[in-house]
Amino acid sequence: MAISRRTFLTAAAATSALALLPLDSTGAQASASAAGLPLGSLPLGSLPAGANAGARLTNLAHLRFLLAEVPVVASATHTTFGIDVSPRVLAPWTYADTDGAGGYRPVGGGTRDAVTGSWTQGAYNADDIARAAVVFLREWKATGDAQARDEARDVLRSLAFLQTTSGPNAGRVVLWQQEDGTLNPSAIPVELPDPSDSAESYWLARTVWAFGEGYAAFRREDAEFTAFLLSRLHLALDALGRESLSRAGQWVRSDGRDLPAWLIAGGADATAEAMLGLAAATEAGDARSRQALQTYGEGVAAMATVPAKGWPFGAVLPWTGSLGFWHAWGAAAPEALARAGALLRRREWTAAAVADAGTFTPQVLASGGPHNAWAPLPAEAQIAYGAHGRVAAAVQAASVGGEGLRVLAGLAAGWFFGANTAGVPVYDPATGVTFDGVETDGRVNRNSGAESTIHGLLTMLLLDANRDIARIATSITGLSSFSGLRVIDAEGARLSAGCVVVRPEGGAWTGEGNLSGGAYVRVPAGESVEFDVTEADGILHGLVWRQAADAGEAVWEVFRGRRRLWSSRTPAGGTGERGLTEADGMLVPQLLGGDLPGEPVTVRCTSTGDVRLDALMIQPAVANAVYSTTSGAAVLYANGTRRDQRVAVLAPGAGRAYEADGSQRGQAVGGGKVRVRGGGFTITQ
Template sequence: MTVSRRAVLGGSLAVAASSGLPAATAAAGPVSGAAGGSAGGSAGGRLVNLAHLDFLGDSVSPPAVAGHSSYGTGPLGVLWTYADRRADGSYARIGGGPYDAATNTYGQGAFNADDIARAAVVYLRHYRAHRDAHSRSAAYGLLRGLAYLQTTSGPNAGNVVLWMQPDGQLNPSAEPVELPDPSDSGPSYWLARTVWALGEGYEVFRTVDPAFARFLRSRLELALDALDRQVLVRYGSWNIVDGRRVPAWLIVAGADATSEAVLGLSAYVRAGADRRARRALARFAEAVAAMGAGGIREWPFRALLPWGESISIWHAWGAQMPSALAVASTVLGDRRLLPPALGDTAGFTPLLLTAGGPDNGWLSAPVDRTQIAYGVDARLQGLLNVATAANRPGLRQVAAFVAAWYFGANRAGEPMYDATTGRTYDGISGDGVINRNSGAESTIHGLLSMLALDANPAVTRQVDALTPTRPVLSGLQVVEAESAQLSSGAAVVTPPSAWTGESQWSNGSYVALPAGSQAEWTLPSVAEPRLVLPVVDLVPDRTAGRSTWSTGGVIDHGSGGPQGVSAAFGALLPVAAGVLPAAETTLTARSTGPEVRVDALLLLPLISRLQLGSDELLVSVDRHPRSVPVAQRGIAYSYTASGVLHSRRPVTGRAEVLPGGFTVVLT
């Protein structure tokens, strides 16, 4: 089976099997101490601790291969992909895919360009913050290793090989196969991340090692050559995805991948790149900005969508879009990039937090509730960067609610980052089970978050006040359609695959309602009115049926747009069907016309809440200002839908929440 890195949303949590691990790769890290439950920091008062990232590092002297070279001489810096936790608490470095002891190779490889590039960014940012000689040296080594993975000649010049074996041999066609295959045969996530690392590397080394910086610049220009001929050649062209216009010049059709290239190009332009790089930055940022969608009550609730081939998917991992737009806005002096970034950070992210946090996948129902550091870091970086670029300091208060995830404010109720070792665990499952492995990706994004928190001490102080505590939530609820009482003719349908090609049936099933049939759901009673958003299969067929809801809403299931480049006919989308009054526990839907399909119900309180300790985040999808009861005493900061501070008042039992806005209550 061939897959892309997007294909399995939970893939970032998966760790390759380690059976048959060779002694050379089983080097164990120190036994972990207890992970602290606050953001108090490691030695010296800093949260960031590079020890585990250093442990994952290695060096290799690869064999000579045509079209692959690097700067200078000597071994190249690389990074092991995974770190398995052993029974004694130690960690062993391993590669990806099945291990073959006879050849000392993995099905994928030991080292990969994605993680090498992002680890280089960690060391570069640490060097910029602290002028640390070790970080500078580590970044230098990893950038040399990354450059070797870039193909320098032939039709694929500028592209990047993803995997390398323990002895330095390149593995351009890994098992399982990933697209593109071979991995340097087209644009890719790893090409985008290479641009990120080269851009930030050039910005640092141009003053401390001009000769090396010139080399990095030549490799970045080579990457731009590839992007120009493979991606930006489509600039100005648009695809249709279920009726929505989507830019055709996103890297691998991903705003997520493109956003990471934008971060690197922003650093490159900031450091004095020429007009070509500035033009590429502007065009890629324009494409990312075009992915903002929805409204206060309309899917995806002002989020920036990550994938240019589906309007039904949002995922937390890699969703660096608001950060990229904020940074590019500042570098380019283009404030037109900020409104979609504000919608994502001031609108969607607070709702996401009250719904349980940065889940791996909403498709459109939140079907993958795994949470990983990559997704948490993307939310944190977005809030902090947009707060600075748009002058919205209130977003830093929201950022503290995100960052608290690392220190125990998560569904497991336990810390995910240990400042005494520098480890970030590989994720938390939807039912609160921690994967205590600590691979490269989680380590990298945990450290990027810690660097950001170290640079924002006020946010860190707020995090200390929020943790350790489990979140108390009153937000989005999901009710499976098949939990309804069905009238004669209605049926639960389980298709052969839950994956539709561009989205996924929640719980793997849906309810089919032929004309005249009815579904009735019994719901838990809550004190807050709830917006009812059935997730239905909208198709571009004006003869399709309708569903009438007891909340007064009528959904036209044939109102979908033309399929375009989407892989499936129709799209699973939440559609507002009215408001369920407070304490109401019965909801019904009746079909008229041809059969309609209902996947799940999203029930969104008009005022959602997240409580961590004695502090609260309140979020509104109401159309009117609301004064709502608050148990804690403190200060209520009330913000508009675009994150502008509206009022700052002592709490006297109630707090004001504006339409589409959020309120932070700090005690």
């Protein structure tokens, strides 16, 4: 079950003490056994490629363990295909906690009433049901497995039952369902929209994804079921037509910038997942899906950013509510744009996808992996949902870009096999278990709920279909080191006498992003803050919490000793009307320009008005990540500048230099140095 965007950064972690522990090899083997499923000859700490290079990585055992038979009864507003003949459907439990004995126990959302057995949210939810259907569909189409086909059918039937069929909410979807099949439209705690079928939502977008892929998959298999799925897909489009699709071509204001008003639930994240289903249905010949895909693609593409302008380095922003917030979960925008752009022949869409995959993803990997949030600085835990998004983006972008993106996809997929903050595999191909995540301090959440399981399997399906990428991913055993973004908090720098450190009572969250260190420095006119920077050849970004009204400027000066090398100015205010955002102003790193020499410097920020200074962000000219592998090491070098660079070799090996679009540009190593193209990346192994 995916946490909502609104609550993501402010929700407290609700992780059991049993699950969140440092992981040793004994604990790994014990916790990876799903409900008594044997680990066999492949312990979790081993690499599947080393054990059997030809074996498939995809294993549906744990997802099947999560499936439950759910009784359903038709009503005036909820029914499903074949309910009279088969009044039971399949749905995955939302969570699965370790049971302390080497297995797992299914868990619902919220707390359970000891008398009624009902959960305050529910046992099953539409988000996970929809995505589980996609897994079974893709497994069936990849292997011809009849069991996966039948499971896909019954999970799609389950999803259809959650869709409201008549009345003012027709086409929308109820999120939660109890074990006895009862629907729970209003969960506790409250989730928006409330009731959950009263407006469009993430779960409606994911329903479109599942119905679209289901329609395409069953089109030549079962005419009656195909017609049912198409009718339900169109019913969902009817609902979207009353909301987001009806606003096509309209714009909303977000901190002075015009953004598309026709994104589902205000996000490129939810919209992109719907686009995956619409693309599948379009390929299968549905004209109505093609029209919706065209409309939504325009909106998602409008959320793209330009790599040369600095943060967020070419990423597609997920949310119209903040210009300074990107999250790894739900980041399907580049995958959707690459697929839809190729299908509809929209080069600007595929270009946006390639920029996200080829420029932003290397920065993500060099900053330690797919941290759940860049708000605007990378932080939070790492989960399978986010890791899968980076892999899928690179794989799909490679279909319209160069082969270097496939190599990059292999490095990103290495997260599942040890290239994470814990340094251990989090997916076990012997059981199909994917752990629920790893914390920034290396603790592992050994639970294995539906969402983690699903996105682990979606990644493995990609690897099984692309064995060259799988060979890279499964050769990785850990993340040895990385050198990416670094931050110096303003409150830890040298402050002139008139500066004041402010720690907001509400905490670090501003309504659009997180203050680094939970504080900022108020710098009145004429006052200054000085930072000592030791990185050679870095790229500087000033992080000022800008105000809506004019507030003067931050004057940035770079000194080597007493000599000023260069200066730059950035606005301290002037963001304009907040529009639909939750707070005035915005917290977005601003590229300062200029080059840093290969020796320590002092960076001074002087205020001409009222500067709220959060931090100085330093991006290496060439960031890197070093991976341990079964044969030695692999190294990613990511060039943040526009000019070619030659840097020291970090580990022995050969490889290729690539442009940001993945196209090859010669050998990686020459003259004892590694060549990295301007704006591109190099990978050696």
